[in-house]
Amino acid sequence: MRHAIVALLCLSVALAIALAGCGGASNSATDSSSASAESRPAPPKSDFPSAKGKTLSEVLKEADGPSNLVVSPAGLVYYKGRNRYTVGVFSRDRSQVTDADVALYFARVPKPTGASAPGKPNAGTAEKHVEARALDEPATGPFPARVETLQTKPAFRAETTTSDPDAASVIYVTDVDFPGEGEWRIGALIKQGHELKSALLPSASVGAYKAVPRVGQKAPLIHTPTPSDVGGDLSKITTRIPPDTQNRVDYADVYGKEPIVLLFATPQFCQSRVCGPVVDVAEQLKQESGDKANFIHMEIYKDNDPNKGVRTQVRAFHLPSEPWLFAIDRRGRIEADIEGAFGVEKLTSVVKGLIGE
DSSP states (O other), X not given: OTTHHHHHHXXXXXXXXXXXXXXXXXXXGGOOTTSOOOOBOOOOGGGSOOXXXXXXXXXXXXXXXXXXXXXXXXXXXXXXEEEEEEEEEEOTTSOBOOSOEEEEEEEEOOOOOGGGSTTSTTHHHHHHHHHHHGGGSBOEEEXXXXXEEOOOOGGGOXXXXXXXXXXXXEEEEEEEEEOSSEEEEEEEEEEETTEEEEEEEEEEEETOOTTSOOTTSBOOOOOOOOGGGGTTOGGGTOOOSSOOSTTSSOHHHHTTTSOEXXXXXXXXXXXXXXHHHHHHHHHHHHXXXXXXXXXXXXXXXXGGOGGGOBOHHHHHTTOSSSOEEEEEOTTSBEEEEEESOOOHHHHHHHHHHHHTO
16 A cells, blocks of 8 residues: 555546646746735636536637646545535745636546446557547536635644745635546646636546545544654654644544544645645644644654655545544544545534534
């Protein structure tokens, strides 16, 4: 399982960059990586073409050409029904764009049949043709994306975050209702100045990760390390600099007794650009919530070394990506979960729901 999480996370980024390769020249006017990373609501649906009666290809053709921006999915795990779907928006040089207007569109990928069925000769090539045919399937949308800031109060911004030039400052979020399991092809329309540009994203595999614990289910019982387990050397249980305080209790000691906010993330070795920021967010909420919930930060890699594979706690939750946050109630049941990035506002809502405020 060595580097499994890294590989899965890098896949979507690599695919997004490749798909953006057909874009035009760089447009510095849209590169707003230095802009203020503030939250803002999604633009109105009326700002984007309706997908009603159109295929995904027809929707994308309504743009003025391909975008020079990269729209990269920030998650892997999706279920039938309502999902929080997140993306990052980047320039070609991988600097983040914080003020784009983005709307997403989805079309179901036809099920493989005949030569494209798994196990058949040339199945891989045939599956690519099937995915390409998804562009000619009916599209749904638009799903405009809101911008959620990942910034915290200055006191909670770790050196791990502020010294990382790749650390994300915002995430783009929309809510999508997938009517069924399977592969879904995704397109985006992006407003760039007075023009509308298009981009293709990697497909979403709905229902592919059934082993990940879901809301309403009992959370796995695990032990999490505390300072006493490592002789007080906090660098062994957190890669955040300075060390966070989300390691004071063992998850197993409070499981089924008290509310738990369990965060899987590795600020130092993060591949998704958001681990450092979300640990900062959780640190702020921990301080503001007092003792109403137990905040526990769980690192990803054994001995904090990516070459040694993921920790047993990560395996117990069957996580194919990181970061992940689970809000677990006094009965040991999962009250809420978040894959990928979240800001103070989102986590505040989760914590209030968990502690009944």
